[in-house]
Amino acid sequence: MNRSAVRLHEHEVTPVGLWALRAGAPTVAVVVSLNFPGLTPRHRDLVRRYTRTALQALVDAGARPVLVDSSAAALPDPAVAAAADGLLVLGGGDVDPALHGAEGPVPGQYGVDPRADRYTLELLTACLDRDAPLLAVGRGAQLLNIACGGTLVPGLGPGHQGHPERAEAREEEVVLAPGSRLAGLLGAGRATVRSDHHQGLAVVGPDLRVAAVAGDGTVEAVEHRHRTWVLGLQWHPEDSHGPCAHRRALFGAFGAQLAAGRRPAAGEDLLAA
Numbered sequence: 001m002n003r004s005a006v007r008l009h010e011h012e013v014t015p016v017g018l019w020a021l022r023a024g025a026p027t028v029a030v031v032v033s034l035n036f037p038g039l040t041p042r043h044r045d046l047v048r049r050y051t052r053t054a055l056q057a058l059v060d061a062g063a064r065p066v067l068v069d070s071s072a073a074a075l076p077d078p079a080v081a082a083a084a085d086g087l088l089v090l091g092g093g094d095v096d097p098a099l100h101g102a103e104g105p106v107p108g109q110y111g112v113d114p115r116a117d118r119y120t121l122e123l124l125t126a127c128l129d130r131d132a133p134l135l136a137v138g139r140g141a142q143l144l145n146i147a148c149g150g151t152l153v154p155g156l157g158p159g160h161q162g163h164p165e166r167a168e169a170r171e172e173e174v175v176l177a178p179g180s181r182l183a184g185l186l187g188a189g190r191a192t193v194r195s196d197h198h199q200g201l202a203v204v205g206p207d208l209r210v211a212a213v214a215g216d217g218t219v220e221a222v223e224h225r226h227r228t229w230v231l232g233l234q235w236h237p238e239d240s241h242g243p244c245a246h247r248r249a250l251f252g253a254f255g256a257q258l259a260a261g262r263r264p265a266a267g268e269d270l271l272a273a
Helices: 041-060 078-083 114-129 139-147 181-186 244-260
Strands: 027-032 064-069 086-089 134-137 170-176 190-195 208-214 219-224 230-233
Touching: 027 041, 027 078, 027 114, 027 244, 041 064, 041 244, 064 078, 078 114, 086 114, 086 139, 086 244, 114 134, 114 139, 134 139, 134 244, 139 219, 139 230, 170 181, 170 219, 181 208, 181 219, 181 244, 208 230, 230 244
Parallel strands: 027 064, 027 086, 086 134, 134 230
Antiparallel strands: 170 190, 170 208, 208 219, 219 230
C-alpha cells in the first residue's frame, strides 16, 4: 500500500457527461491502480490524465465506466467487474517479476504491487472466460499476456520510454499486422503512437497473435485468437496529447462492441433501452 503524500483521488478522474448517459448504456469496468507503491508526482500526473481521458473516451462512445481501483485498501468485489458488459485495464506500475519468471534485479523497476496484479489477473481471466469485450493498455496488456500464458521483457531500451522527469510520453511508429483487427480500426499499415513503457511482451501467449510491432521488433499490440473482441496495446491511446482520431476509432469500436453484447438488467427490456 502506498503511504506517500503523493495521492490521486477518484474525483480527479471523473469524466464530463457521465450522468447524462442514457439509462440503457453499456457498462465497462475500468481497472486501474490510482495509487500504486512509490507513486511520484510525474506518475501521478500521468495516471490522472490517462485515466480521465480513458473514462471520457468511454463516455463519448456511449459507455458507462465503473472505476475499479486495484490499489484500494479494500479491493472492489470482483462481482462488480463480472456484472459489467466489458473490461478496460489501464496502465500503472511494473508487474510483479515473480509472475513472469524474471530472474535477478529488474532495471528501473517501480510501483510493483503483487496484490493488485493477482486481483487484476483474476478479473482478466474471468472476462476471457465469458468472452466479454476487453481492452488492455500498457501494464494491462502485459497482464493480459501473462493471463494467456506469455512472458515479459523486464527491461527494454530507452526508445520506448517517455520523458524521465515530465509527465510526457514519446512518439513512436509501429507497423500494424496486415489483416489484423487493429489495422482495420486504424485504417493504415503504420501508425504513430504515444509510447511510455520500459517493459514489454517477450513470449506472446499462445492464445494471442501479434497485431503491431515497433521498429526494433518489440511487440506493441496483440489480439486474442479465439475471443470475439480482445485487444492489448503497449502504447497509450488514452494519452490526451496523442492523436484524437486513433482514440475515437479504438474506443468507439470498443463501445460499439460493448453495446452489441450488452446484457439487460433484471426486468429490463433491452429493445426498449
